[in-house]
Amino acid sequence: MDYPGNLYVVAAPSGAGKSSLVSSLLQVDSHLVMAISHTTRAPRGQEQQGREYQFIDEATFRAMVERGEFVEWAEVHGHLYGTSRAAIEAHIAGGQDVVLEIDWQGALQIRQRFPNAILIFILPPSWDELQQRLQRRGEDRPEVIAKRMANARIEVSKAREFDFVIINALFETALFDLKAIVHSQRLKYAALQRSKPAVFAALDLS
Secondary structure, rough: OOOOEEEEEEEEEOOOHHHHHHHHHHOOOEEEEEOOEOOOOOOOOOOOOOOOEOOHHHHHHHHHHHOOOEEEEEEEEEEEEEEEEEHHHHHHOOOOEEEEEEHHHHHHHHHOOOOOOEEEEOOOOOOHHHHHHHHHOOOOOOHHHHHHHHHHHHHHOOHHOOEEEEEOOOHHHHHHHHHHHHHHHHHOHHHHHHHHHHHHHHHOOO
């Protein structure tokens, strides 16, 4: 089904700067809303319930899976993550643009259910820089960082399956690139046709 709103899906390995970029994008683009994912992991740092994630226990998560409430879900770094179908459809059916921040597995599942979704992958400039960023966060033990780096090798290899790729070497440049992708998508013929049907009808465009 075609919806008037656009769906942007952003994925990246841990430490590539995905969350910071999406947060900054939301601050400068009032037409975007965030789809909040569910997760079984505990909040980190200043994260709050209902802002970064819906934090739930595994039993609740599994029950939601059984009821078919997730449009995608996956296990990442030993924790479960999922996106409610209702949370996405309510926004894009109303003409809002939605940005979804998830892992690559979820992104490819989203593409199957929402063919018009725009998939964006954030790359680090190098493996050394990625490891340094993970260490500077100060949130994970060395063995956890090692696991994240190992997983990153797999995650980065999936970038070729995405529509756009941004190399986050300089944050300001990466944010500019992300804003450019969002804006250019809105100007595509098919996207405008979905979001401005009255204009196209008045101009006898189909």
